[in-house]
Amino acid sequence: MTSPELSDLDYLREIERLADRVRVEASREGWLALRADPADATPLRRSVNLLARALRHHHFEGDGCLEEDRPFLRLVGASVWKPGTVPAGVDGTYEEMCARLGVDPRPEGWALWNTWSDGDLKVTMVVSAVATTEGLFANWIRGRALDPVSPLPSQVALVRQGWIGPMTFSPRGVNRTGLGGRPLS
Numbered sequence: 780m781t782s783p784e785l786s787d788l789d790y791l792r793e794i795e796r797l798a799d800r801v802r803v804e805a806s807r808e809g810w811l812a813l814r815a816d817p818a819d820a821t822p823l824r825r826s827v828n829l830l831a832r833a834l835r836h837h838h839f840e841g842d843g844c845l846e847e848d849r850p851f852l853r854l855v856g857a858s859v860w861k862p863g864t865v866p867a868g869v870d871g872t873y874e875e876m877c878a879r880l881g882v883d884p885r886p887e888g889w890a891l892w893n894t895w896s897d898g899d900l901k902v903t904m905v906v907s908a909v910a911t912t913e914g915l916f917a918n919w920i921r922g923r924a925l926d927p928v929s930p931l932p933s934q935v936a937l938v939r940q941g942w943i944g945p946m947t948f949s950p951r952g953v954n955r956t957g958l959g960g961r962p963l964s
Contacts, residue, residue, distance in 0.1 A: 795834065796922060802831040817868065839914020841927040849928040854894050855901075855952030857912050861881075861888030868945040880905060882936045882944075893929075893942040893952075901944040905936040916947060924950040 785793065805811040805827050810883060812820065812828045818953055820828065862873045862884065877884040882905055882957045890912035892904040905911075911927050920927045926949070 783871060792921075794917060797831055798834055799923060801827060805831065808952065832841055836891075838909055839917070841908055841911035841930075842914060842925065843928045849931075852892065852894055852929045853926050853928045853951065854892050854949050855917070855942065855955065856893045856944075856946035856948040858891045858947060859888055859909055859912050860891065860945075861909070862886060862892075866945050873921070880939075889936065891943050891946070892930075892942075893946050900940065901942050903939045903941065905939070907932045907934045907936065915949070919947065919949055926951070 785936055802811065807825075810819055812824075812826060813832055816825050816828055843849075859868075860866070860873055860876055865871070865876055871879070873888070874884050880889075882889060883918070885907070886910050887907070890906050890909045892906055892908075892912070894902055896902050908930055910925065915925060915927060919944065
């Protein structure tokens with residue numbers, strides 16, 4: 780079987796994707812060290828740790844790199860609503876959508892985080908973390924299954940049962956829902 784002809788840029792993207800998979804699997808096995816290597820690290824583990832540290836990652840507030848005291852929140856997807864801009868498929872203006880949700884319009888907009896409760900109930904959190912959501916999108920578009928740290932209570936305007944769409948699916952959300960990127964109906 781022959782491999783597809785890749786441009787230089789596509790080749791580099793594929794190498795970066797594969798390197799990220801190595802990082803993910805090392806993390807799942809519980810031995811990845813992003814700071815100092817442990818004294819008993821083998822040459823292979825030191826090399827994998829070095830690779831993980833060198834991988835490009837679009838950092839953003841709430842990515843968990845600095846907020847080590849808050850747990851991560853698993854998202855199926857998210858959307859951003861801003862004045863003058865709402866996602867395709869949303870009927871109405873930003874102000875009308877805010878009124879339907881029960882939140883006051885903000886100049887910065889709102890982020891809608893679709894997730895699951897502890898009992899696997901589908902919920903949407905309306906949060907003020909718009910920049911965090913845009914940072915997530917920058918990583919998701921590259922196939923990186925990142926989740927944000929849980930928002931601070933002051934960042935949560937309300938929580939609603941069910942997912943509010945349309946949304947941009949996270950890579951992990953696509954896998955967990957089994958939708959393969961198909962829109963929610």
